[in-house]
Amino acid sequence: MMDNDGVYEPVQVHFDDLDAMGLLHNSRYALLVERAIGAFWQRLGWSPDAGRSAFRDVYLAVREFKVTYHVPIAGSGDVQVHFWMDRMGRTSGIYGFRVLSADRTVVHAEGYRVNVNLDPATFRPAPFSDELRSAAGPLMRQAVAAGS
Incomplete structure (x- = not known):
């Protein structure tokens, strides 16, 4: 769902995303963000296959990724990823994001x-x-x- 301040994309935390304590493993927060941003662009016709993509820009590499953790996600289930673009330069773009509880009341990471x-x-x-x-x-x- 898009609003005036970005997109809210529902994503799933799976059992195999959890660590030995039943918390979302720290490396999986990046995966949730990737799933959310990917789902948004795929709905618009983007594909990593240049022959099928609605866009010429198919080679997009992550240069930097920063996550600050606030409240751990315990167990599997639905969460929301809120994301937007803070800046789009000539060759690079900066996405901001927050990983939220399903009801959007808790900020787990940003x-x-x-x-x-x-x-x-x-x-x-x-x-x-x-x-x-x-x-x-x-x-x-x-x-x-x-x-x-």
């Missing part, structure tokens, strides 16, 4: 992820296409989009 668009022939940074920029527009934080 952070940011930096993606770089790569040229498929050289694997060097390449400018985002106009199509991808346009599709990313609704993800831009309103304060950022307004120039604040």
Whole structure:
């Protein structure tokens, strides 16, 4: 679900995501964010297969990922990932995110992820296409989009 401040995407915590104490393993928070962002873009027609993707930009590499943990997730079940774009430069974009309880009352973790668009022939940074920029527009934080 999209609102004026990003997207809320439901994701599942599976039993095999848990550590020996029954808590979501720290490395799996990044996986939840990946699942949420991937689901959003796939609905818009993005695919890692350039022949099937609605976008030319299919080689998007994560350059940086930061997570701050607040309240552990105990057990399997549904959670929400709230994400948005804080900035979209020429070749890279910064997603902000929060991992929330299913009812959105608890912030389990928050952070940011930096993606770089790569040229498929050289694997060097390449400018985002106009199509991808346009599709990313609704993800831009309103304060950022307004120039604040």
